[in-house]
Amino acid sequence: MERSNSFDRNEMPVEYEMPELAESVIEGEIVKWLVKEGDHVKQDQPLVEVMTDKVTVEVPSPYEGVLLKQVAAEGEVVPIGKPIAIFGKEGETLADHAAAPAVTAAPVAAELARPTTPPEAAKPSKPQVKPGNGQAGAVAPSESAIPGPFGRPLAAPAVRKFAREKGIDLNRVRGSSDGGRITRDDVERVASGAAPQPTPVAAEFTRPIVARALSGPTGETERIPLRGLRRVIADHMVHSKHTAAHTLHVDEADVTELVAMRARAKTAAAERGIKLTYLPFFVKAACAALKRHPFMNASLDDEKHEIILKKDYNIGIAANTDAGLVVPVIHQADQKSIFELAIEIAELAGKARAGKLSHDEISGGTFTITNVGSVGGLFTFPVINWPEVGILGTHSIQPRPVVRDGQIVVREMTYLSISFDHRVVDGAIAAQFVKDVAAELSAPDVMLMEG
Numbered sequence: 001m002e003r004s005n006s007f008d009r010n011e012m013p014v015e016y017e018m019p020e021l022a023e024s025v026i027e028g029e030i031v032k033w034l035v036k037e038g039d040h041v042k043q044d045q046p047l048v049e050v051m052t053d054k055v056t057v058e059v060p061s062p063y064e065g066v067l068l069k070q071v072a073a074e075g076e077v078v079p080i081g082k083p084i085a086i087f088g089k090e091g092e093t094l095a096d097h098a099a100a101p102a103v104t105a106a107p108v109a110a111e112l113a114r115p116t117t118p119p120e121a122a123k124p125s126k127p128q129v130k131p132g133n134g135q136a137g138a139v140a141p142s143e144s145a146i147p148g149p150f151g152r153p154l155a156a157p158a159v160r161k162f163a164r165e166k167g168i169d170l171n172r173v174r175g176s177s178d179g180g181r182i183t184r185d186d187v188e189r190v191a192s193g194a195a196p197q198p199t200p201v202a203a204e205f206t207r208p209i210v211a212r213a214l215s216g217p218t219g220e221t222e223r224i225p226l227r228g229l230r231r232v233i234a235d236h237m238v239h240s241k242h243t244a245a246h247t248l249h250v251d252e253a254d255v256t257e258l259v260a261m262r263a264r265a266k267t268a269a270a271e272r273g274i275k276l277t278y279l280p281f282f283v284k285a286a287c288a289a290l291k292r293h294p295f296m297n298a299s300l301d302d303e304k305h306e307i308i309l310k311k312d313y314n315i316g317i318a319a320n321t322d323a324g325l326v327v328p329v330i331h332q333a334d335q336k337s338i339f340e341l342a343i344e345i346a347e348l349a350g351k352a353r354a355g356k357l358s359h360d361e362i363s364g365g366t367f368t369i370t371n372v373g374s375v376g377g378l379f380t381f382p383v384i385n386w387p388e389v390g391i392l393g394t395h396s397i398q399p400r401p402v403v404r405d406g407q408i409v410v411r412e413m414t415y416l417s418i419s420f421d422h423r424v425v426d427g428a429i430a431a432q433f434v435k436d437v438a439a440e441l442s443a444p445d446v447m448l449m450e451g
Contacts, residue, residue, distance in 0.1 A: 013068055013088030018050070018078045019059065022359040025052045026161050027079045030072045031228055034058070040090070041067050048084070051228060055359050063087070068094055075227045079164055143190070145171050146180025154242065155182040159303065163187045181242075184303050229324040240386035243302070244421040248381045249430045253438035255397055256412040261444050269339060279317065279371055280341035282394050285440035285447060287313045287334035290367060293433045297366050299387040300424050307424055316365035316385055317345060319352040326352045327385055329365040338448070369394060379415040389424045392437065393417035414441075 018028055028050040035041050035048070047061040065087040072084040086094065145153035153170040155163070162184055163170050173190050175182035226234060240246075258281055269276035290297040290313055299308045313334040316327040328348035333341065351357045368385040373396040380393045393416070400413045416437055420430040440447040 013086055013092055013094075015071070015083040016062070016085040016087055018072075018080050018082055018084050019062075020080055021050065021052050021057060021059070022363075025080065025359070026164065027077055028052045029077045029228070029231065030074050030084065031056055032074055033070050035061075035067050037067055037070055039067055041065060041087070051232065052359065053232065053362060055357055055362060056228075056355065057359075066090055066092065068092065075225065079160070081164065143172060143174045145173050145182065146175055153182055154180060154239070159184055159187060166191050229326070233324050236386065237383050240384050243386055244384045244389070245423045246381075246384060247420055247422040247427065247430070248417060249420070249427065249434060250379050250415060250417045251431070251434045251438055252413055252415050254402070254411050254442045255414055256442075258441050258444045259397060259412045265338075269342065272339065274339055274342050275346060276338075276342050277345075278373070278394075278397070279345055279369070280338045281441065281444060281447075282369055282371070282392070282437075283315050283317075283330065283333050283341050283345075284338060285437045286315060286367065286369060286392055288440050288447060288450065289433050289436040291334070292436055293429055295425050295429055296390045296420070296433050298389050298424055299366075300389065300421065310366040312364075312366060314364050314366045316368035316388075317348065318368060318370035318382075318385075318391075319349050321353050321355070323355060326357065326362060327365065327368055328352055328357055328361050329363065331364060368392070371395075373397065373414070379417045381417065382419050384419050384421060389421040390430070390433075391419050392434075393419070 021028060029052075031049040031051050033048050034046045041047065041061045041064060043062070043064045044060045046058045047067075048059050049056055050059050051057075066089065067085060068088045069086040070084070071086060072078045072082075078084055153173065154175060155170055159182055160170065163173070163182075166187060168187050168190050170182055170187075173182050173186050174180075176186055177183050255278075258278070262276060262278060262281070266276050294309045295307070297310045297313065299310070300306075301308060312332060314329050314331045315333040316329045318325060318327050328351065330336070330341065330344055330348070336344070348357070348361060351361065365385065365388060367388055368391040370380070370382045370391060371394045372380050373394055376396060379395050382391045382393045384391050395415045395417070397412050397414045399410050401408050402411050402413065403409075404411070416434050418430050418434050
């Protein structure tokens with residue numbers, strides 16, 4: 001159905017489906033309804049706030065009419081193409097809806113949807129999933145998915161998309177991979193009506209129930225719904241830990257020369273309105289090391305069992321905000337100067353704090369850096385930003401006594417930690433990668449001359 005300003009006189013109420021908000025996005029969370037049931041809605045009027053990945057956008061109404069029902073509740077995660085609302089004409093009711101045709105709006109361009117900061121309160125509800133296109137009818141009644149830690153079936157984005165195309169409800173699919181993860185073959189099996197393969201008991205997610213006697217009052221508590229950005233972060237972290245074979249390696253770097261170079265350059269940077277931190281130097285050093293170790297700048301296609309080596313160097317910078325952790329991406333970071341990197345890092349950090357990052361600005365990363373130097377601590381074991389295979393942790397720079405040429409001297413030292421996916425990266429490669437990053441930082445003049 002083509003988009004129109006209002007409903008035709010003979011048109012029945014219609015279902016409005018979750019639109020495609022960006023490429024590769026397969027579902028969105030209803031963060032906040034901006035229109036109440038029964039309200040008259042104008043074309044292009046902001047209708048609902050939807051979160052995809054870690055970006056919240058305002059979705060405009062595709063036409064003018066009356067919002068008869070909010071099919072999807074706030075906090076509900078809805079696949080692309082599933083109904084979220086029912087629209088009608090003035091005077092119509094849900095009784096007139098009956099077998100109303102579903103209407104899919106044209107894809108909402110990311111640049112036209114205005115990002116907003118996730119609101120504080122909304123009530124999550126269990127997603128409502130309608131039957132598929134008939135293929136799921138062959139599923140045995142006893143078959144069901146093994147729920148992940150947050151109650152949702154475990155499956156890669158490509159598998160979720162494939163299931164949606166087949167009309168298969170993943171809640172009705174018994175996963176045969178580790179931890180009950182659903183594969184493409186599982187979806188095809190269900191579509192054909194074949195019997196499920198047994199999942200190894202040891203691989204299932206089981207949590208022991210511990211009985212605990214309470215000797216007295218448990219004290220005052222507060223319950224906060226796991227929703228919005230915090231839910232997305234939780235899902236991403238759990239998926240990463242259950243997918244990648246996390247392994248840690250730590251080394252140290254002598255950055256005495258880097259500290260001196262930055263001190264000399266701070267005045268020149270300030271004259272250009274640039275706040276020069278150490279992070280642009282870490283980005284530059286990481287790019288140089290990634291070019292020597294291509295398997296660190298990669299991802300793993302679990303379905304096709306292929307390692308994908310990335311030719312671009314798009315560095316994600318983990319940024320902590322009041323709403324939660326986001327990872328804006330510096331695209332083509334290897335082609336930018338220290339000052340250019342400093343400017344872009346500051347701009348992306350500002351957008352992240354304001355909740356105004358676009359989908360493109362958090363997509364396409366090939367490797368991530370998380371800087372915990374300002375927080376303190378010795379070193380960290382960061383969670384890999386899946387589907388990447390590595391994340392570099394940078395830490396505080398401190399003067400420490402070290403031995404140089406048989407003498408104890410004070411040098412500016414820092415620790416570098418790398419979390420890597422051992423399925424793709426061998427320990428020797430990860431160790432050499434960190435060693436190369438340290439070498440670049442210890443001789444920043446050479447690093448900059450090499451470009």
